[in-house]
Amino acid sequence: MTPYIHDIGGAPVIIGAGLAGLMTALHLSPQPVVLLSRTSLGTDTSSTLAQGGLAASLGEDDSPDLHLADTLAAGDGLCDEQMARRVVEAAPLAVENLIRLGVSFDRALDGQLRLGLEAAHSRRRIVHAADATGHQLFHALLAVARRTRSITIMEGATALRLVVAEGRIVGLLAVLHSGVFALRTRRVVLATGGIGGLFCDTTNPLASFGHGLALAACAGAELADLEFVQFHPTALDNPRRPMPLISEAVRGEGALLVDEHGHRFLTDTPGAELASRDVVARAIADQLAAGHRVYLDARRCLGQKFAKRFPAIDAACKQAGIDPAVKPIPVRPAAHYHMGGVAVDAEGRSSVSGLWACGEVARTGLHGANRLASNSLAELAATAAWVAGCIAGTSAGWQWPRMPAMVAVRPDPSSIRQEVSNALGIVRNGKGLSAAVANLLPIAVGDTAAADPALVALLMAIAALKREESRGSHYRSDFPGRNPEALPSRLTLCTAFESAVALSCQISERSC
Numbered sequence: 001m002t003p004y005i006h007d008i009g010g011a012p013v014i015i016g017a018g019l020a021g022l023m024t025a026l027h028l029s030p031q032p033v034v035l036l037s038r039t040s041l042g043t044d045t046s047s048t049l050a051q052g053g054l055a056a057s058l059g060e061d062d063s064p065d066l067h068l069a070d071t072l073a074a075g076d077g078l079c080d081e082q083m084a085r086r087v088v089e090a091a092p093l094a095v096e097n098l099i100r101l102g103v104s105f106d107r108a109l110d111g112q113l114r115l116g117l118e119a120a121h122s123r124r125r126i127v128h129a130a131d132a133t134g135h136q137l138f139h140a141l142l143a144v145a146r147r148t149r150s151i152t153i154m155e156g157a158t159a160l161r162l163v164v165a166e167g168r169i170v171g172l173l174a175v176l177h178s179g180v181f182a183l184r185t186r187r188v189v190l191a192t193g194g195i196g197g198l199f200c201d202t203t204n205p206l207a208s209f210g211h212g213l214a215l216a217a218c219a220g221a222e223l224a225d226l227e228f229v230q231f232h233p234t235a236l237d238n239p240r241r242p243m244p245l246i247s248e249a250v251r252g253e254g255a256l257l258v259d260e261h262g263h264r265f266l267t268d269t270p271g272a273e274l275a276s277r278d279v280v281a282r283a284i285a286d287q288l289a290a291g292h293r294v295y296l297d298a299r300r301c302l303g304q305k306f307a308k309r310f311p312a313i314d315a316a317c318k319q320a321g322i323d324p325a326v327k328p329i330p331v332r333p334a335a336h337y338h339m340g341g342v343a344v345d346a347e348g349r350s351s352v353s354g355l356w357a358c359g360e361v362a363r364t365g366l367h368g369a370n371r372l373a374s375n376s377l378a379e380l381a382a383t384a385a386w387v388a389g390c391i392a393g394t395s396a397g398w399q400w401p402r403m404p405a406m407v408a409v410r411p412d413p414s415s416i417r418q419e420v421s422n423a424l425g426i427v428r429n430g431k432g433l434s435a436a437v438a439n440l441l442p443i444a445v446g447d448t449a450a451a452d453p454a455l456v457a458l459l460m461a462i463a464a465l466k467r468e469e470s471r472g473s474h475y476r477s478d479f480p481g482r483n484p485e486a487l488p489s490r491l492t493l494c495t496a497f498e499s500a501v502a503l504s505c506q507i508s509e510r511s512c
Contacts, residue, residue, distance in 0.1 A: 003173055003182040003403050008034050008152075010396030013172060013183055015159045015212065016191035017041055019134065020359025020380040022141040024189055026101070027388030030150045034183065036157045036174060038207065041142055052118065052247055053105075053128035054098075054381065055374040056091035059115050062123040064088045071375060074120045074276050075368020076472035077486030078225065083346060083365040087375075087382050094381035095127055102140040105129050117252040118373035120276040126374045131247055131310040133377070159211070160406050162188060162219040162355065169219070169354030175408040182403040187391055190216060190342060190350075190357040195229070196242070197413050198457055199335035200421040203235050203245045209413040210456035212361035216342045217459060217493040222351040224363040224490045225340035227464035227474045230371050231426050232336035233257075233280040234296050236316060236329065243334045244316035246296055248277075248373050253309065254301030257284065258328065260293040278370045278473045281333040285426045288332060295328035333426060337376060339367040339473065340463070343490060348387035354394075358387045365488075369472020413453035416443065420457045424464060429478045433465045438504045455493075462496045463489050465503075 012028065014021045017037035025033045057067045067088040072079050095113075099105065105127045106114040116126040129136035145151050156176055163171040163182070171184045192212030196204025217223060234251070235243035251257075251273045257280070258264050266272045266283055273280065284294050298306055306324045307314040317324050341363035348356040348364075359380040366379050413420075423436035440461065443454035469483040470476050491499075 003180040003406060005182045005184065005403060008032075008183055008185060010185055010187075011152075012187040012189065012391050013185045014189040014191055015172070015215070016193060016359070016361070017153065018191065018193055018359065019137055019141065019377070020193075020361075020384060021189070021191035022138070022145050023381060023384035024191060024358050024388050025145060025151045026141065026148065027385045028150070028392060029148050031392055032150050032152070034185075035145070035151055035153045036159060037153060037155045038158050038211075040155050041153065052249065052374045052377075053116060053126040053133045054091070054095060054377040055118075055121065055125050055372065056095050056127060056378060057088065057123070057125055058092055058095065058113060058127070059123055059125060062125050064091075066122055067091070067125060070121050071366065071372045072368075074370050074372035076370055078368035078472065078488060080365025086346070087364075087366050087379050090382035091378040094378060098137065098140075098381065101144055103129065103137055104140075116249050117274070118248040119251065119274045119280065120271065120372055126249065126252075128249065130312065131249065132312045137377070158410055159215060160408070162215050163403060164219050164352065167220075167353060169352060171403060173403065173406045175410065178408055180406050180408050184403075186354045186396060187394060188355050189348075189387060189391070190355070190361050191359050192361045194338040194360040195456060195460070196335040196338075198417060198420045198453060199425075200417045201235065201243060201332065201334040203232055203242050203334050203336045205242055206413070209411060209453040210338070210361075211411065211452070212357065213341065213456045213459065214411075214452040216350060216352070216355065216357065217455065217496075219352050219355060220492065221355060222343040222490055222492055223341065223459060224343040224488050225369075225463070226338075226460045226491070227467050227489060228339035228367075228369050228472060229335055229424065229460070230277055230337040230339060230473050231281040231333040233277055233284050233333050234331040235334035235336075236320060237294075237332040238320045238330070240320070244313070244320075245336070246313055246329055246331055247310065250296060250298055250302075250310060250313065253298070255296050255298035256300075257331075258295050258297050259287055260295070262297075276370055277373065278475070281426055282475060284331070284333055294331055296331050297328040298324050299326065299328065337371055339363070339369065339371055340460075346386065347390035348383055349390065356387050356391065358384055369474060369486075407447070409447070409449055409451075411452040412449035415450045416440065416454050416457060424457070424460055427475050427477050428464055429476060430465060431478075433461050434503055434507060436461045437465065437500050438507050441500045441504055458500060459491065459493075459496050462499050463491060466499075
C-alpha cells in the first residue's frame with residue numbers, strides 16, 4: 001500500500017501521547033511538534049491508570065542522597081549511578097514544574113505537600129493526587145497541550161515502522177482509519193509506554209505490548225535489560241483486565257498481607273510488607289503456588305477512612321463486591337512496569353541518529369534490575385525536559401528518500417499472552433524460555449497482527465535466557481544465585497535473531 005505523505009515541515013514527531021509524550025511536547029514549545037496517539041485522548045493509558053505518585057526528596061528529614069541510596073538498593077547493582085543521581089536531584093524541581101502546569105497534589109492541613117511512604121523508601125517522599133495521580137497529571141497536561149498551538153495531535157494514529165536511511169531516521173509510516181500515511185521527519189521520540197499487555201495478568205492497558213521496542217528494534221536500535229519486568233505485588237484478584245491496582249500507598253498506611261487464615265507471612269522478611277516489589281511479589285506467588293489465597297487487610301489501619309483516603313481503589317473494590325473497610329482485599333501479582341527498554345544516553349538519544357526515547361520505553365539506567373516505587377514519574381518528568389532540550393538543538397534537515405509501501409496491520413498481542421505469561425513470569429527457567437523462543441520466532445517473522453508483539457516477547461526471552469543468574473525482578477529457578485559482577489544486557493534485532501535461530505535449530509536437532 002503506497003502511503004499518503006503528510007508534509008509536516010520536518011517537525012519532530014512524538015509517538016505516544018501519555019505523560020512522557022505530553023511533557024516532551026510541552027517542553028519543545030513553541031517549536032512545532034506532531035504528537036501521535038494510538039487511541040482517542042482520554043482513553044485509558046498506562047499514564048491514566050497510574051495510582052502511585054512521584055518520588056522526590058521534599059521532606060525536612062530527606063535529601064537527594066537518601067533518595068539515591070534507596071534507588072540504588074532497589075536496583076540491585078544495575079543502576080547507572082550518575083543517571084540516578086541526576087534524576088533524584090531534578091525530582092523536586094519537576095514537582096514544582098507540574099504544579100505550575102496545573103497539577104493539584106494532595107496537601108496537609110497546613111498547606112504543605114502531603115508526603116506518602118511506599119515500599120523500599122526510607123523516608124516519606126511520595127507526592128500523590130489522591131489515588132489517581134496518573135489520571136490527574138495526564139488531564140492537567142492534556143489541557144495545557146490542547147491550548148498550545150505548536151502541538152498538533154493526531155488521534156487514532158498507530159505507527160507501523162520507522163524509516164531509516166544511511167543509519168538515521170528520515171520518517172515514519174503510520175495507519176489512520178485503515179489508511180497508511182507517511183511523515184517525513186529526521187527527529188522521532190518514542191514515548192509508547194511498557195509491555196504489560198503481553199501478559200495475562202497485568203495492570204497495563206491490554207494494547208501495551210512494547211510497541212516502541214518493536215519500532216526501535218526494526219530500525220536497528222540497541223535495546224537493554226529487556227529481561228527485567230516488575231510485577232506489582234498487589235493487583236485486585238478478580239477477572240477484570242487490566243487488573244485494578246491496589247497501590248503500594250495502602251501498605252504504606254499500614255495494611256498487612258495475610259493468607260486465608262489471617263496468617264501474616266512476611267513478618268520474617270526484612271521490610272515485611274514494604275520490602276522491595278520483587279521480594280513481595282515472589283512471596284505472594286509462593287503462597288498462591290502452595291494453594292493459598294492472599295489478601296491485603298486494611299481494616300485495622302484505615303477501616304472506615306479507606307474510602308476517603310483511597311477513593312478510586314475503594315470504588316474498584318466495591319465494583320468487585322468488596323468493601324475494604326470491613327473485608328480484606330484479595331490480591332495477586334501482575335505485570336506492571338518494564339525496567340528494560342531502548343538504550344539511551346543522558347539526553348534520551350538512542351543508538352540510531354534522530355531517534356530518542358522517553359518514559360517507560362527508555363532504559364536510562366535509573367531503575368536497574370528493579371524499579372523503586374514512584375521513581376517512574378520522577379524519571380519521565382525530568383528526562384522529558386532533557387530530551388526536548390536535545391531535540392531543540394538539532395536541525396530538521398531536508399533530503400528525503402522515497403517512502404516504502406506498507407500494509408496496514410494493527411498489532412494484537414492476545415494470541416501470545418499465555419506463552420509469554422508461562423515463560424516470562426515471576427519465576428523463569430531455561431527450559432521454558434527456550435521453548436518460548438522456538439514458538440515465538442515463526443510468529444515474529446510472519447505478517448500477522450501478532451508479529452510485533454511476538455518480536456518484543458522474543459527479544460525479552462532471549463535476554464532472559466542470556467542472564468544466567470537471579471537479580472532484582474529477574475528470577476531463574478535454575479540459576480537462583482547472583483553473579484559476582486552486575487552487568488547490563490544489550491542486544492539488537494540482528495543479534496537476537498541469530499541467537500533465536502541457533503537455539504531453534506538445537507531444539508529441532510534434539511527432537512529428531
